[in-house]
Amino acid sequence: MKRNFVHFIQFLFVAIIFAFIGGATGTAKADSANLGDGSYTVPVTLLKSGSSSQSMANHFFEQTAQVTVDQGNYTTVITTNGANYIASMTMAGQSASPIITSGNNGTMTFNLTNPNNTIPVSFVLYNIPLIGQMQESATFSFNWTAAVKQPGSDTTSSTTAVEPTNSNTDPSTTTPTSSSSSATTPTENSSSTAPVKTPTIKKVASKTNVPTTTRKYVVLKGDSNSKSMANKYFTRTAIIKKIAKHYNVQLEVSYKKSLKLGSKAVRPVTINGRKVKSSVVHYGQTSKNYTMTYSFNVSSFKTLKKIIKGSIHVVVPQAQINTTWPIRFKFAQKAPAKANKHAAIAASDVASSSASSQTKLPQTGDADQNNLSVFGVALVSGLSFIWGNNHETIK
Template sequence: MANHFFDQTAQVTVSNGTYKTVLTTNGANYIASMTMGGQSVGPVITSGNNGTLTFNLTNPSNIMPVSFTLYNIPIIQTMYETADFSFNWAAAVKVPGSDTSTTNNSTDTNTTTPAATSSSTTEPSATSSSTTPAPTTVTTTKKATSKAKVPTTTRKYVVLKGDSNSKSMANKYYTRTAVIKKIAKHYNVQLKVAYKKNLKLGSKAVRPVTINGRKVKSSVVNYGKTTNYYTMTYSFNVSSFKTLKKVIKGSIHVVVPQAQISTTWPIRFKFSQKAPAKASKHAAVVATSTAVTPAKPDQTKLPQTGDSSQSSLSVVGLALVSGLSFIWGNNHEAVK
């Protein structure tokens, strides 16, 4: 999905064995830094979300592994992603009038085609936490009898990463107060998510996928809204409060239209063991990572240059099946 954030043409200037490669992106506001060929650079903003990233490469290969630190992404906020850029040197086009050689003529017969993108990122963080209102118990009176109240209590919790005990970015979107009701011989535990409407994510940007080892049924998911927030609640059942002494695993699916992100985040919940007490130690949300296997570079000859000559090349990138190989990894909430 990174492909749409980068121009398919890169400008490459070859001089004294160095390939100055300029990539153009329409997602500059999402890129904190990008690393390629051992260099880490930030974008130069040209206008709006547009910008450029410049790398000085030495003897670049046809396949260049890259990594991104992305930020400013609604809900997700910060992410770390990896990808492969495929440079199609054979399709390089020499820019007319770009030769400025003084002695030897350089043979600029090939070009590089980087594909890049900044649609993702590391870890979701946001600033839209809200508090869950205490449930109200309604008592109805009919003649001399009254309906029994449903035993209800609350528990504080913390959302942790899936593979460490540090807080997940999702923690800021959960209200961190669970509403627990005694129903028959089990307990129903309700969780709530709230995020600001001005994030422009829509009313269903967060969807629960699993909780406590089971898939979340659509019948227990409820979407709502207040003046400033979109909300989502869902619940799961436990046989006793002893179950909440353990860290509860779960996962949520997050959609961020602006960054064309649609991914599932593993998380965990650590509950306080004191009824109506302040949240206990922070615990658990998870993330997944998909390793990216760089394609084996081929032996296409790179453009060469003499010691005193300069040449500019225009490198055209093609779609994946047409020669532009772009692999976008999912390396979310990586353990530090």
């Protein structure tokens, strides 16, 4: 009996020790802030949503927040150097827009009550070149244990908490104006003194005379019939040539040099179910714009009666966007009465040397495009910010 009692005491002692060790080494839930009244500088990091990994957008924010504690209320000021991209930010049920301090710098103020170490946030981003507007989420991680109290802030502050300011700024994107370069009609050599040059002259003439027409089109989002932000940067007039027994459809992208995106910010990835070959992609420029053209083939105009799926890769260096976006093309079914001279010249760049056919391009019926809905609110692909997620959006 005595021996059993001793064993019981030993067992209880071991259980207490293990419980103590387990409690000491186990992962504890993040504590809430518990700071006295005063002003503090608190380390803060932007993380991907639902992750402990740092968001690629972290560099858009100061790594410390200015916090004033007054009787349990934490007036928290976060500073960003990406205020030109942020329409609004929501944290702890409060929404605030950046108050511009200088250039692209701005501050956002939130009133928090004994906040946790991690606080989910969401952003409405706008003015992202080639993408426009998008909405993303992330998490701010506050290191309250490393908070540094500012000298002279020991006395209880009687400052009234600052209410977050909601900006009425219209987060609409600025639409770059696409300017088309004018084509110059090449001058043919009219000399006929050398018979050996005759075949070359005939070849050029047949190349120019390949039947050419145009079709208007609209660029739609990859998952809906709303206009894609890419619709602003495609010229929306396809140049179509009859080559042998198929038709070559040429598309063009044009964007302002003032956006400072570089000459190859847009690259086609797929079109009509096929990967775009580099041989059909051509980059160029005008005095104000960068341009990119590429083409694909269809067997007949019946193909263009359907929605053509595609995708483009967009790079926005200043917003750290480097991702692929799905898009779709809806073509008009009415051809112009006469082929445009500029279209004929531009399309000759992609013509085949076998163009001896004089077949007229078929005319198809009209199709009303008024049923296309106006573009919806997105906020990517900018981002651009690149904020984690599948497209490196906020995570």
